[in-house]
Amino acid sequence: GNSVTQMEGPVTLSEEAFLTINCTYTATGYPSLFWYVQYPGEGLQLLLKATKADDKGSNKGFEATYRKETTSFHLEKGSVQVSDSAVYFCALSDQIGADGLTFGKGTHLIIQP
Amino acid sequence: SAVISQKPSRDICQRGTSLTIQCQVDSQVTMMFWYRQQPGQSLTLIATANQGSEATYESGFVIDKFPISRPNLTFSTLTVSNMSPEDSSIYLCSFSTGTGAFFGQGTRLTVV
Numbered sequence: 401g402n403s404v405t406q407m408e409g410p411v412t413l414s415e416e417a418f419l420t421i422n423c424t425y426t427a428t429g430y431p432s433l434f435w436y437v438q439y440p441g442e443g444l445q446l447l448l449k450a451t452k453a454d455d456k457g458s459n460k461g462f463e464a465t466y467r468k469e470t471t472s473f474h475l476e477k478g479s480v481q482v483s484d485s486a487v488y489f490c491a492l493s494d495q496i497g498a499d500g501l502t503f504g505k506g507t508h509l510i511i512q513p
Numbered sequence: 514s515a516v517i518s519q520k521p522s523r524d525i526c527q528r529g530t531s532l533t534i535q536c537q538v539d540s541q542v543t544m545m546f547w548y549r550q551q552p553g554q555s556l557t558l559i560a561t562a563n564q565g566s567e568a569t570y571e572s573g574f575v576i577d578k579f580p581i582s583r584p585n586l587t588f589s590t591l592t593v594s595n596m597s598p599e600d601s602s603i604y605l606c607s608f609s610t611g612t613g614a615f616f617g618q619g620t621r622l623t624v625v
Contacts, residue, residue, distance in 0.1 A: 446613045496613065499609070500548075
């Protein structure tokens, strides 16, 4: 079956640091890949997505590239802010719009001023 | 984009009782999904609910424990039956479109 593995947290960084949160996946076929974010006290929000190999998803300064050869979808941001403190989930879907998601365990990111 | 609302937002229940969680979307969607997030864990898909047919359950989840209704294209309910403390979790409903999946705010359930 499908699975998603992401780095465990918490990850603590200083403001303006470079961020990478690793995510690798196991799936049959060609899944769609997602990053979701959960800010304190809020619901789960879609941050970015990629639907095929070599696609780059981006939003709010975050980027992730669908790497089929390494089955990875690492999340990056060049300069983090305190407001980026949240839990980040990597996820995949066999068929976007039709299937449920398989989630990683989530990474708690803490940005210190 | 469509708005998805879920209620109750939280509840504390006695073991052996049942709780029904409601999920309302402000536009018609074909498929709705129910997830569980146990404390400190990731989200796990419970079942997929299509209007007019029985829900499809994932491995480890059964209809007797988590009956689901989907009476129309904007509404679904999940019941957590005969609850035990192990059922204490956040339960979330979701729908998917071609751009991704969208989630309700979740129901935080504590079983005592």
